[in-house]
Amino acid sequence: MSRFSQRLSDLGYAAGWRLARMLPASAGATAFSLGADLAAKRDGAGVQQLRSNLARVVPQADEVELDELTRRALRSYARYWHETFRLPSMDQREVSKKVAASITGVENLDAALAEGNGAVMALPHSGNWDIAGVWLADYLGGFTTVVERLKPESLFNRFVAYRESLGFEILPLTGDSSAMRVLLKRLRENKAICLVGDRDLTSSGIPVKFFGEQTRMPGGPARLAATTGAALIPAGCWFTEDGWQIRLHPRIRVNAREEVPAATQALADIFAGDIAAHPTDWHMLQKFWLADLEIEESVSTGEAS
Incomplete structure (x- = not known):
């Protein structure tokens, strides 16, 4: 991405934060939904990849249903951004209370921290993780x-x-061990740490089978649990x-480094269960499965026929 494109991206996000807080919530939600519908009609590369990903998650869907799933998924993604842009101006205590009224499985987190070794919470790009x-x-x-x-x-x-304004301690992914x-x-x-655990952003991901196809997922959550004795707790989010x-x-037991691959596969299986139940809330517009990534790599190196 050129410096000019990066600057435009920064300005676009800055404008989103300002406009979403200026508009009434209902008007903003409508505007973001209309934007999602426009993106679906334009059918750009990200939309096409989202559709391809959803075809793996819902293999029984025909063309018409896939179109509808993609439209709904784009609206879900737009809702995520609308809420993200509005969140700093929302009453965060009220947001927390609303979540607390419906969240399930808190006893799994409580039990982990009662053991004294901390908790590693891992979740996919689904719903609103903020x-x-x-x-x-x-x-x-x-x-x-x-x-x-x-x-x-x-x-x-x-x-x-x-x-950080929401109370998160943020560490940048730098590629070193810091x-x-x-x-x-x-x-x-x-203490608790929370990691997005579906998309591998490194070259050292753990091979897993996900919706019947091979991909890689980050090994960090399971490695941290194995190293420290912390509980590995999968989390699901949807709208x-x-x-x-x-x-x-419930926690995934991982007691040694050699158990990391199996624990990561168990994490993938739990993610798949939640995503299968709420496919349109999984915001994966990037290439995800190895088959797609290998095609992309072969094209970039000129090996495609």
């Missing part, structure tokens, strides 16, 4: 997470400031008509 973070920060007084280092730096700093050292320290302090649902699953 809303889940607002509840978690309120419930525990804070937590730590790792985020991708976006470009330009001004955009990355904007997102860091936004999430973030890992802080995460280990937090777990040894019997309801007027709110959010969060489910904290």
